[in-house]
Amino acid sequence: MHVVVPYRVSDPKTRLAPVCSPAERETLSRAMLADVLDAVAGAGHDPTVLATEPFDIPDGASASVEVDDRPLSVAVNAVLCDRVERDSPVAVVMGDLALATPAALSDLFTTDGAVVFAPGRGGGTNAFVARHPEFRTDYHGASYRDHRRICADVGVTPRTVDSYRLGTDVDAPADLVEVLLHASENGRTRRFLAERFSLATGDGRVTVERRE
Amino acid sequence: MHVVVPYRVSDPKTRLAPVCSPAERETLSRAMLADVLDAVAGAGHDPTVLATEPFDIPDGASASVEVDDRPLSVAVNAVLCDRVERDSPVAVVMGDLALATPAALSDLFTTDGAVVFAPGRGGGTNAFVARHPEFRTDYHGASYRDHRRICADVGVTPRTVDSYRLGTDVDAPADLVEVLLHASENGRTRRFLAERFSLATGDGRVTVERRE
DSSP states (O other): OEEEEEEOOSSOOGGGTTTSOHHHHHHHHHHHHHHHHHHHHHTTOOEEEEESSOOOOOTTOOOEEEEOOSOHHHHHHHHHHHHGGGTOOEEEEOTTOTTOOHHHHHHHHHSOSSEEEEEETTTEEEEEEEOSTTOOOOOSSSHHHHHHHHHHHTTOOOEEOOOHHHHOOOOSHHHHHHHHHHSOTTSHHHHHHHHHEEEEOTTSSOEEEEOO | OEEEEEEOOSSOOGGGTTTSOHHHHHHHHHHHHHHHHHHHHHTTOOEEEEESSOOOOOTTOOOEEEEOOSOHHHHHHHHHHHHGGGTOOEEEEOTTOTTOOHHHHHHHHHSOSSEEEEEETTTEEEEEEEOSTTOOOOOSSSHHHHHHHHHHHTTOOOEEOOOHHHHOOOOSHHHHHHHHHHSOTTSHHHHHHHHHEEEEOTTSSOEEEEOO
16 A cells, blocks of 8 residues: 655644744654654555655655645645556555554554545544545545545545544644653654653643653 | 443533533533443443432433442442452443444453553543452543553553544543544434534634534
């Protein structure tokens, strides 16, 4: 399967600005991408990073790079148009799924269906597989709802995989809790964060706090 | 399997106070409980509600009720002590898992292991199965981390099921988005909320807004 990992190269993860410096956000974002690429490889596929500009794949990870500086939906749709119309299924996996494992991705990749979604928290579409020539993406707003509508428009009944790991993208400070608790202890993302943050449970809600 | 659903009867779901009246919070909480009980029944088990005080099971749902007004961990541990020490496995499923389905619960119930967790967002332990006589709960703080430590203390390597549905408990206003997008359209919870709220995608993040 052709597995595409969209990736924004410059100024990534702006919603983490309250807790991470710009340099930390870039390092964290690269670590997450490398962990996702490893998970895709572990599931038996060679990933392609769909990057907003040229950049070097992080050390230790392996992927092809295609550059497309257009908005996310446009860039992904160009891939879908090119591949799926030639009867070649495409998987799109976001580069910030720091909890992704080969097993969770394999479950997505091997689930039958013209379109199969791994929904993300807050209405996102964290990953999907498209085997139908007319499915297209629209990542603006509640994309999961919109993607279901697009499926209905082209006569597809989508399927969904039920995965906490794929449903967890790392955008906001609260998401760092998920990495510290659930990401692989050997992964780059968890190691990077665990050196800098620990869990805090002061008022009953779990957050992260910077280590002394 | 003995399936226990802990339930706080009075003043439930206080974190929803910014968007729901006290009466709405009570109705919503009862709706979620009834949907969870239905899902447990759909998975082939007769649930027992572990309630903080006597109350009537919502119409249309079916369960036994046991009352224990002690703190959650103490009440659950009393059940574990009583049942698991007699070699009878126990499942504990929180009453606010509005996205739970029979399939997701069956996956939890049938996963082998001395202790099997369905972790929840923010370090919670949304559901688990215990087959080991010494496992006990501590729901304060980051309970998933603490429960793993308790497993280590008693020599158990816990297993985890990867479920977005079981990982989503409904506590805060943002969680209502999950219900509107992913809960069963025929469930009481989604119907109750869909009559009152719709999705709002104004600034890029998805929230709920009250219908006119």
